[in-house]
Amino acid sequence: MGGGIGAPEHLIVNGKRLDGRKLDEIRPLKIMAGVIKNADGSCQLEFGKTKIVATVYGPREALPKHISRPDRAVITCDYTMASFSTPERGRPGPNRRSSEISNLIADSLAPAIMLQKYPRTMINVYITVTNANAGTRCAAITAAAVALADAGIEMRDLVTSLAAGKIENHLALDLFEVEDNFGDADVPIAVMPRTEEVTLLQMDGRLTPEEFKTILKMLRKQVHEIYKVQKQALISKYKQEKSEEEVEQ
Amino acid sequence: MEEKIYTKDREIVIPGDLLAEGMDFLPAGKAFRESDKIYASTIGLVSIKGRVIKVIPLAGRYMPKVGDVIIGKVTGIGFSGWQVDIDSPYNADLNIGEASQGYIDLGKTDMSKFFDIGDYLLGEIISITESKFVKLTAKNRPYRRLRGGNVIQVSPSKIPRIIGKQGSMINTLKKNSDCDVIVGQNGLVWIKGTPEKEAVVAQAIKLIETESHKSGLTDRIKTMLEKIKSAQPSEPAKEEVKEGGQ
Numbered sequence: 001m002g003g004g005i006g007a008p009e010h011l012i013v014n015g016k017r018l019d020g021r022k023l024d025e026i027r028p029l030k031i032m033a034g035v036i037k038n039a040d041g042s043c044q045l046e047f048g049k050t051k052i053v054a055t056v057y058g059p060r061e062a063l064p065k066h067i068s069r070p071d072r073a074v075i076t077c078d079y080t081m082a083s084f085s086t087p088e089r090g091r092p093g094p095n096r097r098s099s100e101i102s103n104l105i106a107d108s109l110a111p112a113i114m115l116q117k118y119p120r121t122m123i124n125v126y127i128t129v130t131n132a133n134a135g136t137r138c139a140a141i142t143a144a145a146v147a148l149a150d151a152g153i154e155m156r157d158l159v160t161s162l163a164a165g166k167i168e169n170h171l172a173l174d175l176f177e178v179e180d181n182f183g184d185a186d187v188p189i190a191v192m193p194r195t196e197e198v199t200l201l202q203m204d205g206r207l208t209p210e211e212f213k214t215i216l217k218m219l220r221k222q223v224h225e226i227y228k229v230q231k232q233a234l235i236s237k238y239k240q241e242k243s244e245e246e247v248e249q
Numbered sequence: 250m251e252e253k254i255y256t257k258d259r260e261i262v263i264p265g266d267l268l269a270e271g272m273d274f275l276p277a278g279k280a281f282r283e284s285d286k287i288y289a290s291t292i293g294l295v296s297i298k299g300r301v302i303k304v305i306p307l308a309g310r311y312m313p314k315v316g317d318v319i320i321g322k323v324t325g326i327g328f329s330g331w332q333v334d335i336d337s338p339y340n341a342d343l344n345i346g347e348a349s350q351g352y353i354d355l356g357k358t359d360m361s362k363f364f365d366i367g368d369y370l371l372g373e374i375i376s377i378t379e380s381k382f383v384k385l386t387a388k389n390r391p392y393r394r395l396r397g398g399n400v401i402q403v404s405p406s407k408i409p410r411i412i413g414k415q416g417s418m419i420n421t422l423k424k425n426s427d428c429d430v431i432v433g434q435n436g437l438v439w440i441k442g443t444p445e446k447e448a449v450v451a452q453a454i455k456l457i458e459t460e461s462h463k464s465g466l467t468d469r470i471k472t473m474l475e476k477i478k479s480a481q482p483s484e485p486a487k488e489e490v491k492e493g494g495q
Contacts, residue, residue: 040310059310059338070380112264114281114290119380121338149264152309152406154279154290157265194265194288234263234292238307 007182011167019048019176026162026174026222031143031233033150041151043233045143048176049133054143056151059121073118077106077125079140085132101137102127108141108161108190108200114154123153134180138163141190141200146230150237158230159199160223161190164215166207171215173222187212189219193227196220258297261307262289268302278303311337311405311435313383317374318392320400320433321385323364329355331364333372333385336402336435341383343372348387369395369439371431398429398441401451403458405436411457413467418457421467425474426450449474 011018021027027048036042041056062068079102083092094102105127113123125147127140141161149155165175166185175183185205191198207215252271256262268280269287276282279291280302289295293304313319313335321333321341330344345353348363364370364387372387387393403411411432412419422430428442428450440450453470460466 041308061338061340118338149292150308152291152306155264156281156283156288156290158263192265194267231263235261238261238292 008178011179011182012170017167017172018178023170023172024218024222026225027176029226029229031146031229033146033233033237039147039151041147041149041153043143043147043150045139045146047135047139047142047174049131050135050139051129051131052136052139052143053128053130054140054147055126056123056144056147056153057126058123058151059118059153060124062120062122067122068120071119072115073113073120074122075106075110075113075115075125076122077102077109077127077144079105079127079129079137081129081132081136085129101140104200104202105137105141105144109144109148109159111197111199112145112155112157112159112192113148114156117154123148123151132177134175134177135163135188137161138188138190142226142230146233149234157192157194158227159190160193160227160230161188161200162219162223162226163188164219166205166211166215171211171218173218185211187215187219189216189223191220191223193224254297254302256295256297256302258295260295261292262295262304263292264288264290268295268304273300275301276303277301279306280304307406308404309406311335313337313339313341313374313377313381313435315374315377317434319372319374319385319435320395320431320437320439321370321372321435322400323366323368323370326360326364326366331360333370335383335385336437337383339381339383341372341374341385343370343385343387346388347375347385350388364394369398369400369437371395371433371439395431395439395441398439399447399451400437400439401454403436403438403454405434407458408432408434408436411438411454418467418470421471422450422453422474425471426453 030046032044034042035044036055039055043054045052059073062074067074079098081090083090125144129136138161141159145159164173164187165183167179167183185207187203190200252273254269256268266289268289272285274287276287279293280287281290287302289304291306292308293306296303296305319335321335323331324334325332330342333341333343335341370387372385372392374383375386376384426446428440428446431439438454440447453473
């Protein structure tokens with residue numbers, strides 16, 4: 001870590017990061033729910049330069065039949081990075097990294113969904129990264145949670161995800177690409193904002209136990225800001241329906 | 250114990266929103282209790298009636314419920330019954346005993362004479378098991394095979410809007426179009442008339458679905474249908490059919 005080809009001399013200049021953010025500042029976040037008509041639920045998310053589309057189909061008949069469970073729904077996830085999403089063209093199709101992230105996203109969403117309400121069915125989450133600029137797995141989880149809620153699937157809570165890391169001995173929220181490539185550590189986390197339960201926690205790089213605790217505290221606090229944007233995205237999609245109800249009265 | 254409502258009637262809520270606190274409140278619809286608090290489990294509108302706190306969903310697929318009158322499509326014929334697609338995550342079964350009032354001799358009868366693959370039928374859900382095996386009945390009137398006509402699909406959450414208050418909207422549709430219209434709780438609507446009129450009714454129903462929030466919709470539908478009526482001489486009205494109750 002640190003150094004390497006194309007590494008900038010400093011990641012922090014005059015107390016600010018290379019993209020002008022403060023250490024505890026996240027990139028601008030934009031979420032839109034219900035962007036794809038033919039899906040049961042969908043969401044488009046822009047987190048700085050990272051752009052993601054999540055679609056949800058289901059609950060529907062579980063196929064192949066042997067994956068179905070008599071007492072609950074099965075959730076599957078397919079995470080794909082578009083070949084044009086990275087500076088260097090990526091090879092299309094699943095690879096080791098994408099299949100691992102697919103499983104991880106499904107596992108971090110599952111605790112929030114009331115799977116037992118939909119026995120013998122499956123819920124499919126499809127995620128396409130159209131532009132990758134670090135933090136795609138977190139953005140994918142955040143977007144997928146909105147798409148699940150948009151599909152009208154019963155959930156105990158949403159899931160909100162964010163990453164933080166260490167750059168030049170400073171802890172910083174939401175690393176972007178350069179920081180991710182040349183930083184010292186990266187910690188993605190997924191939290192259910194209401195219950196504060198953690199559904200995903202990973203670490204890449206090195207941190208002292210104290211740093212790790214501080215970073216967790218930073219993340220858990222900031223996650224609620226992202227939750228507000230998720231909530232707003234869902235409510236603004238259905239505001240129309242509310243005015244309709246008022247006409248009725 | 251502290252008792253408090255954190256929401257208003259007719260407010261939009263999302264999964265996980267806190268609605269009320271206290272053991273005296275009862276969650277209904279898509280609301281659930283966790284310890285002494287009540288939360289919403291899906292995106293929907295809050296309805297508070299006395300102590301009952303309900304969330305009416307605004308999205309989601311049709312989930313079968315006992316007593317619902319539905320329109321289904323026959324997808325398979327088994328040894329002693331039919332498989333019916335009810336536009337939900339689950340298929341329904343129609344047993345031979347629930348298909349006809351008379352005795353059917355399995356050895357001598359061709360079951361496709363009652364319902365063939367591809368036929369639409371109007372039926373009622375009579376039972377659902379723990380793992381959501383759905384059983385239908387189509388034995389008694391008005392349940393039957395729907396001959397001819399067209400079936401269109403709308404969002405199940407918009408069904409109350411298509412029926413209207415005390416059936417006002419559906420009656421407008423029927424009276425002004427000379428078509429039979431049957432609305433299933435699962436979001437399928439069957440229309441039968443002349444092909445041109447069927448197309449107009451289908452258009453009108455799609456309009457109700459997409460523009461249900463605008464006021465004066467019933468009148469707009471009326472004028473839309475009347476234009477067609479005056480363009481061509483109308484035939485005598487077809488038999489009156491009860492639509493699926495709300």
